[in-house]
Amino acid sequence: MAKEIKTIGVLTSGGDAPGMNAAIRAVVRKALVNGKQVKGILKGYSGLLNEEIIDLSANDVSNTIERGGTILFTARCKEFMTEEGQKRGAEVCQKHGIDGIVVIGGDGSFRGAQKLAALGVNTIGVPGTIDLDISCTEYTIGFDTAVNTAMEAIDKVRDTSTSHERCSIIEVMGRNAGYIALWCGIANGAEDILLPENYDYDEQKIINNIIENRKRGKKHHIIVNAEGVGHSTSMARRIEAATGIETRATILGHMQRGGSPTCKDRVYASMMGAMAADLLCDGKTNRVVGYQHGRFQDFDINEALAMVKGIDPYQYQVAKDLSKHC
Ligand code: ADP
Ligand code: F6P
Secondary structure, three states, X not given: OOOOOOEEEEEEOOOOOXXXXXXXXXXXXXXXXXXXXXXXXXXXXXXXXXXOEEEOOOXXXXXXXXXXXXXXXXXXXXXXXXXXXXXXXXXXXXXXXXXXXXXXXXXXXXXXXXXHHHOOOEEEEEEEOOOOOOOOOOOOEOXXXXXXXXXXXXXXXXXXXXXXXXXXXXEEOOOOOOXXXXXXXXXXXXXXXXXXXXXXXXXXXXHHHHHHHHHOOOOOEEEEEEOOOOOHXXXXXXHHHHHOOOEEEEEOHHHHHOOOOOHHHHHHHHHHHHHHHHHHHOOOOOXXXXXXXXXXXXXXXXXXXXXXXXXXXXXXXXXXXXXXXO
């Protein structure tokens, strides 16, 4: 028989992402509508182990949907990677009467959620990461805002790059995934896009491309480089030396994780947070919420973590073709 849930806990873990507040708000409001109590666990698994736990009311999440970051704070917690840490986490839940937890974070956070579920705490994961690198879902909270922030920043770099007739290498986040780079590469009309998944990086080819484009009268050359490829500064030095064209590297960094979430991030995060609360209220555990083929769905965490996804080769080919001048 499914365990009856009286109190739901919610935490954010790993890198923050715009839209996490919308997800927290949805968990809180939906759980309250379903007649449950809600507790916020501060600073991810670290706050769980330190018992940094607060009561959350509907009022507490007012005026948060439009805010970037996470009102619950977030952290990475080494101690929770150990069996003792995980056992202590489950004990803290029991002590505070938390029967079910919603974990908002990335793959790493889901592995922690899987451990809590195995220890008897009903657990549901909600995908929150700007990297879009969770295989069971075509959407992750924060990607839309981050990719728009990066796109706008690259437009700005392009203005100055054109004025100075420079080559610009702009490095975007994504850890080992190239989704932000690929989307910006297309949206910003980059001349070259470097992705860790398609590591066909050939510096001589890029150099030839820059020289050819310059002969054709192009005033700038934008290279969107993924964090997973990296080395933008040394790359810029080598390209400048080989082409004689001034080359600058810009690493966008953490600005991509901040800011008010887009409409899409607010709405999708609200749907996912609400669904997570409903799943817990239905007695479900060890599941994650995802968005696939036009609808919100839930998956077994073990199966979700075993899924694999990658860059769509057609999308990558289109990105390359659209930068050509035949
Ligand atoms: P993300 O959730 O964004 O992928 P991390 O990989 O940094 O971010 O993971 C966030 C936190 O999740 C870690 O600091 C750790 O506390 C927990 N975690 C990650 N992997 C595991 C694991 N294998 N077992 C238990 N907890 C884990
Ligand atoms: O996972 C989100 C992310 O921003 C990655 O794109 C990046 O590699 C990483 O987190 C940076 O982490 P930190 O905030 O610890 O520097």
